Amino acid sequence: MALLKMKFSQQRRVRLAQGLWLLSWLAVMCGALIFCLGVYLKIELLRRDEVMENTEIHVVPNLLMMVGLASIGANWVASRVCQDSLDASRFPRWRILLLGWYAVAVLLCCLLLAVVVLSYALQGRLEESLKVGLRNGIRFYKDTDVPGRCFQKETIDRLQMEFRCCGNNNFKDWFEVQWVSNRYLDFTSQEVKDRIRSNVDGRYLLDGVPFSCCNPASPRPCLQNQLTDSRAHYNYEYQSEELNLYSRGCRQALTDYYMGLMNSTGPGVLSVILIQMAVVMRYLQTAVEGAMALESPEGESEGYILEKDVKATYADVKAKALDLLKFAQVDPASEAAGAEEGEKADKATEKVATTAA
Amino acid sequence: MALLVVKFDLKKRVKLAQTVWFMYWFAVLAGILVLSLGLFFKIELRKRSELMDNNESHFLPNVLIAMGLIACGINAFGGKVCYDSLDPTKFAKWKPMLKTFLVFCMGFNALLIATALLCFVMRIPFQFTLAEGLKNGMKFYKDTDTPGRCYMKRTLDLMQMEFRCCGNDNYRDWFEIQWVSNRYLDFSAKEVKDRIGSNVDGQYLMDGVPFSCCNPSSPRPCIQYQMTNNSAHYSYDHYTEELNVWRRGCREALLSYYGGIMNTIGALVLLVTMLEVAVTVGLQYVDTSLSTLANPEDMESESEGFLLEKTVKETFTDIMAKMKAMGKGAKVEEGGEEGVATVS
Numbered sequence: 001m002a003l004l005k006m007k008f009s010q011q012r013r014v015r016l017a018q019g020l021w022l023l024s025w026l027a028v029m030c031g032a033l034i035f036c037l038g039v040y041l042k043i044e045l046l047r048r049d050e051v052m053e054n055t056e057i058h059v060v061p062n063l064l065m066m067v068g069l070a071s072i073g074a075n076w077v078a079s080r081v082c083q084d085s086l087d088a089s090r091f092p093r094w095r096i097l098l099l100g101w102y103a104v105a106v107l108l109c110c111l112l113l114a115v116v117v118l119s120y121a122l123q124g125r126l127e128e129s130l131k132v133g134l135r136n137g138i139r140f141y142k143d144t145d146v147p148g149r150c151f152q153k154e155t156i157d158r159l160q161m162e163f164r165c166c167g168n169n170n171f172k173d174w175f176e177v178q179w180v181s182n183r184y185l186d187f188t189s190q191e192v193k194d195r196i197r198s199n200v201d202g203r204y205l206l207d208g209v210p211f212s213c214c215n216p217a218s219p220r221p222c223l224q225n226q227l228t229d230s231r232a233h234y235n236y237e238y239q240s241e242e243l244n245l246y247s248r249g250c251r252q253a254l255t256d257y258y259m260g261l262m263n264s265t266g267p268g269v270l271s272v273i274l275i276q277m278a279v280v281m282r283y284l285q286t287a288v289e290g291a292m293a294l295e296s297p298e299g300e301s302e303g304y305i306l307e308k309d310v311k312a313t314y315a316d317v318k319a320k321a322l323d324l325l326k327f328a329q330v331d332p333a334s335e336a337a338g339a340e341e342g343e344k345a346d347k348a349t350e351k352v353a354t355t356a357a
Numbered sequence: 358m359a360l361l362v363v364k365f366d367l368k369k370r371v372k373l374a375q376t377v378w379f380m381y382w383f384a385v386l387a388g389i390l391v392l393s394l395g396l397f398f399k400i401e402l403r404k405r406s407e408l409m410d411n412n413e414s415h416f417l418p419n420v421l422i423a424m425g426l427i428a429c430g431i432n433a434f435g436g437k438v439c440y441d442s443l444d445p446t447k448f449a450k451w452k453p454m455l456k457t458f459l460v461f462c463m464g465f466n467a468l469l470i471a472t473a474l475l476c477f478v479m480r481i482p483f484q485f486t487l488a489e490g491l492k493n494g495m496k497f498y499k500d501t502d503t504p505g506r507c508y509m510k511r512t513l514d515l516m517q518m519e520f521r522c523c524g525n526d527n528y529r530d531w532f533e534i535q536w537v538s539n540r541y542l543d544f545s546a547k548e549v550k551d552r553i554g555s556n557v558d559g560q561y562l563m564d565g566v567p568f569s570c571c572n573p574s575s576p577r578p579c580i581q582y583q584m585t586n587n588s589a590h591y592s593y594d595h596y597t598e599e600l601n602v603w604r605r606g607c608r609e610a611l612l613s614y615y616g617g618i619m620n621t622i623g624a625l626v627l628l629v630t631m632l633e634v635a636v637t638v639g640l641q642y643v644d645t646s647l648s649t650l651a652n653p654e655d656m657e658s659e660s661e662g663f664l665l666e667k668t669v670k671e672t673f674t675d676i677m678a679k680m681k682a683m684g685k686g687a688k689v690e691e692g693g694e695e696g697v698a699t700v701s
Contacts, residue, residue, distance in 0.1 A: 153576070154573045154574050158573055161518060179578070181576070183592065184577045184578070184591055186591035211568040211571045211581070214568045216511045216515050216569065219510070220538065221568075222567070224568070234543035234546075
């Protein structure tokens with residue numbers, strides 16, 4: 001009893017082949033789209049390379065690019081098969097490849113699902129990487145004269161302005177770091193000496209933030225210095241002031257941005273198409289094979305997904321696997337040969353039975 | 358003596374018709390391109406209309422949109438005519454209107470050239486609009502509590518950050534206006550009273566700029582206040598300091614941005630004009646080659662195609678004569694009556 005059997009006339013076979021050909025070209029476009037999305041994601045990750053500590057998250061765009069290329073190739077092969085399927089002389093050379101093609105299609109679906117799972121699973125690692133990278137960026141903000149770190153100030157300023165964020169978790173991260181270079185500090189002044197003495201490491205800490213934290217939507221000109229002192233500014237209340245600076249931390253802003261990018265790829269679309277194609281392709285293969293076995297190629301034939309139903313196929317596969325294992329063991333050759341012959345006879349009778357039915 | 362005569366047999370005629378049909382489809386795409394350029398420019402003007410005092414002229418983008426639509430229509434029609442030209446029965450119904458259509462096309466091409474020139478010339482009045490708008494914008498920077506102007510601060514800040522500019526001509530423009538709202542000034546403080554007393558209008562002027570003027574490439578944290586006072590900051594000389602704030606004025610920055618857009622649009626419209634002229638010439642050849650068949654019944658006979666029926670001079674004198682005849686036609690009645698009167 002074959003699984004989901006359907007009858008196909010010549011015209012229906014032609015229609016099936018044409019529809020499948022169109023579907024396979026659509027799948028090629030989807031593959032190209034997935035590849036482009038992978039490239040775009042990689043470029044975006046590389047642009048902010050300086051505030052990320054490791055490149056573990058790059059596995060997601062790399063996989064996307066690989067799957068995109070592979071699916072373009074596989075679906076192009078599928079379209080060729082469809083084109084040749086109605087020509088009895090050209091189809092046989094594709095028959096051997098078809099089983100391999102199914103395996104490749106299933107593998108691609110699994111890889112796409114893996115990408116979706118990975119993009120969620122790696123969120124924690126991305127946050128960690130951003131946390132360390134941003135912390136270093138904030139620490140080296142003042143080192144505009146140290147080669148190798150001289151661009152940190154510009155990078156962090158542009159990042160904060162573009163993503164509308166301040167500091168790592170919030171603006172108070174800037175209070176714990178010296179972000180003014182020693183070259184611009186007058187060490188003879190009392191104020192500087194007081195601040196340097198006020199902490200163990202001798203750093204010039206202040207309750208102020210760089211200008212890039214300022215929020216343009218604030219109704220008053222930006223207050224950057226003496227933020228915790230409500231008396232230093234007229235009509236200013238430190239606890240209730242919300243619009244003056246950006247309230248979001250840059251780690252949160254960047255994580256949200258990248259998770260949004262990765263989730264919008266929708267790899268599920270492609271996997272659905274591939275699965276559908278695999279199913280329909282199976283119908284085409286079996287229908288054409290049946291047609292070729294008949295005397296008149298224009299007649300009806302049957303198409304199915306599996307030759308026997310699921311249980312019987314599973315039992316078959318299990319028997320085959322056990323058989324392979326038996327070969328590895330030291331068994332009397334005659335028993336093995338006898339078992340083989342018996343199986344072959346069984347298969348032949350079953351095949352005859354199904355074609356006759 | 359016709360101008361630029363070319364001999365056509367059936368095969369050549371078919372090839373010509375196919376080529377011109379193909380070119381007409383490109384021309385339809387070009388028309389869509391002009392339409393989308395007009396829409397893009399309109400949107401860009403709308404985005405910054407606050408900085409131009411809300412009285413910027415939308416004449417140019419409207420003209421571009423209209424031209425794009427007309428071009429799409431004309432080229433689709435021309436393509437249909439070319440497609441039908443290979444079938445004598447279908448072509449017969451288009452034949453009478455072709456002459457007027459070609460004259461109309463030539464007029465349209467002239468209008469396209471005028472539009473391209475307009476793109477290059479519009480820069481000049483635009484400059485004045487921008488200058489006026491920016492000056493007023495800076496005046497209203499502090500009015501974040503006045504309805505209708507409360508977004509000016511945000512608009513100006515975002516614009517200065519995006520275009521990397523400060524003030525109208527340079528950063529000193531901020532020294533001449535009060536950009537801190539009175540709500541945030543402590544009028545009992547001595548410093549505030551001094552500054553207000555120091556000028557005629559009673560404005561709180563200071564030698565500082567908003568934070569959006571700051572340049573992130575500067576090696577030191579941004580110096581916004583007391584910019585002209587060298588002793589207020591350690592190791593600071595405001596004459597030699599270049600990287601601290603943006604040095605370019607916003608009028609120049611916006612003008613170069615919009616000027617670039619207009620120049621690009623002008624160049625593209627010129628290219629589209631050349632394409633339009635080419636398809637018009639092609640259609641003229643298709644029309645003339647089909648009307649000068651040696652043997653009108655036989656489609657395979659030879660024919661000649663030309664650009665103009667007579668030479669340029671003769672065509673020009675012809676047109677002048679026609680116009681004079683039209684002008685005389687209005688006077689014919691009087692002359693006829695007089696003639697009748699004298700005869701009888």
